[in-house]
Amino acid sequence: MQHKTHYDTVSKAIDALRLQGYTTDFNIEENVVACTAGRFAAKDFDIVDVYRYEGNSDPADEAAVYAITSSNGVKGILVTGYGASADISDAELLEKLAKA
Template structure:
């Protein structure tokens, strides 16, 4: 079950809190998977454990989401995204999973 936090502290604070919890990898969104030094993970090979959502008070372009992610093989890491709605079609499965998890709360 995801732990979704909506607060207006900094993105750096969320990243630091996740690092303290053992989220050591830095995930990147590429084509149809998440990538990090430990490997590539398709949309069905990871779960989202924590979400920190930030909205820009005056500019919607300031939106950011910090995801704590755990792969099925136990790799724990962080993905920081901006506006997910502008992703390429190749990223849709991963983005869809991220958005579904964010909307659960």
């Protein structure tokens, strides 16, 4: 995965990804990535790009913005904490997000 651009803030990354067609909001629910179109295990989606942000003074401000495409073609965005603030218990899902 090669980054084309790095955006200054999480909100700028989200705005730019929405203009590229990543319009669905993904969330982590019960160890899957979920949206209104369905629920996807780690094997059922691809991470197209990722942008990581670190807080200036507080490690709890760490965030990652993922551009995701699901196995059925849904394009969207997942925003998560990472590092100490990650709250993911599914090992396969966590591994996929960490390697991105």
